[in-house]
Amino acid sequence: MTPDDTAQNAVLAGLSESPFARLRALLDTPSTQSEHISLAVGSPRHKPPQFALDCLTDNLASYGDYPPINGIDSWQIAARDWLARRFGLAPEIYGAPHQVLPATGTREALFLAAQIAPDGPDKKFMAMPNPFYQLYAAAALSAGATPLYMNAVAETGFLPDPSSLSDDTLDQMRAVFMCSPANPQGAIADWAYLDQWLARAEKHNFLLIMDECYIDIFDRIYEASPPVSALNVAAKRPEGLKNLMVFHSLSKRSSLPGLRSGLSVGGENLMAQFLKLRMLAAPQSPIAAQKAAALCWADDDHVQENRSLYQAKIDLAENVFGANYGFYRPEGGFFLWLNVGDSEAVTKLLWEKGGIRVLPGTYLSAYLGAEAKGENPGAGYIRVALVGDMAEMKLALPRMHDILSAEGIK
Incomplete structure (x- = not known):
């Protein structure tokens, strides 16, 4: 048998x-800079809350026990209290014991959510924004669905246009992934x-x-009225949460990826x-992690401090870039989405001349096919992750x- x-x-x-495997292949040439700075990976590097780290240390012995997959009592109380406090929700809308569950990060939970989406002979699509978190497409394909990419570009406010899909297409839809911010x-x-x-x-x-893992990282214009969750909207609709699953994370909120x-x-x-699926196929969150998480969900002060650090770095970026590269202040999250014309060429340029790693937007997008003339909505952009400290x-x-500027790129 041959390898083929x-x-x-x-x-x-x-x-x-993976976008990062492609990035490694792209940046295969040396940089003239001896000091390298990575702005490519969206892994928060702010100091995590010390109380969470202390909790992990204090509960090392709990790694000798199997944790409950539906969450220990302190986690359940803290998570439900946070949902009520942060979004002003009546606890009754998620009152069943199984309606709020821990996950080993949103990545795992989002993947599994796709596997329980409605199916049938006439159900074949799972839609997602384009550009998108690549996990969405992997989850759709693993569920036996066909990914359907919806452009999220400047003309649509960087969110997909809900009216762009016909009723016939929507009838064939199994799930729609959405991320806000x-x-x-x-x-x-x-x-x-x-x-x-x-x-x-x-x-x-x-x-x-709904992937809402960045929902507590928002610009200061939202301080008086933080971004709403899809939970808020569903709670006011006759059907309630019937067709909705929402996912949150401590990776960004508490700098604990x-x-x-x-x-x-x-x-x-x-x-x-x-x-039911998680009990058969998913890993449990360790008891020590659940205890530390409970403390994080119960505390808002460290989140405000974390958010302020990102706001200060966006202030710096605004002062440095001005109106160049289509700069705008992101409403939420910690990425800059800069329009530079050719994302791969500029990524390579920044690495070779500056020792700076960014992520080409083309690696976060899908080509839309012949009807869209091969358009890739991320091809002209780079993603810059403001995850390091201010000195960096x-x-x-x-x-x-x-x-x-030296290359004439504006």
Whole structure:
């Protein structure tokens, strides 16, 4: 048997390479700078709350026990209290014991959510923004669905236009992935926008999967009135949470990506199916991690401090870049989405001349096919992750601007 004859998995064959694997291949040339700065990976590097780290240390012995997959009591209380406090929700809308569940990070939970989406002979699509978090496409393909990419560009406010899909397409929809604040553009979905998607989910019987992991990282204009959740909108609709699952994370909120701790909440029947699948196929969150997570969900002060650090770095970026590269202040999240003309060429330029790693927007997007003339909506952009400290930003951002300006890129 030759290597070409070996058995292959059709799902894996349909997956594209990770954006970061592609980035490593692109930046295979040396940089003239000895000091390298990575602004490519969206992994928060602010100091995590010390009380969470202390809690992990104090509960090391709990790693000797199997944790409950539906969450320890202190986690359940803290998570439900946070949902009520942060979004002003009546606890009754997620009152069933299984309606709020821990997850080992939103990545795992979002993947599994796709597996319980409505199916049937006439259900074949799962839609997602384009650009998008690559996990959405992997989840759709693994669920046996066809990914459907919806452009999220400047002309649509960097969110997909709900009216762009026909009723016939929506009838064939199994799930729609949505992210607010959006990754990478930072756009926040308002009440009316979310209401449009919920109305379509109810009418056409598909699952709306809301990735809200950046929802507590927002610009200062939202301080008096923080971004709403799809939960807020669903709570006011006759169908409630019936077609909705929402996911939150401590990775961004509390700068604890390594804790792998998230929160899942949704309709009663959906979450019953979700729990059934997780009990068979998902890892439990360790007891120590759940205890630390409970403390984080119960505390808002460290989140405000974390948010202020990001706001200060966006202030710096605004001062450095001005109106160049289509700069705008992201409403939420910690990414800059800069329009530089050719994302791969500029990424390579910034690396070779500045030792700075960014992520080409083309690696976060899908080509839309012949009807769209091969358009890739991220091809002209780079994603810049403001995850390092201010000292690093003060080195990296002016250096980027100098390199781009010298090349005549505006």
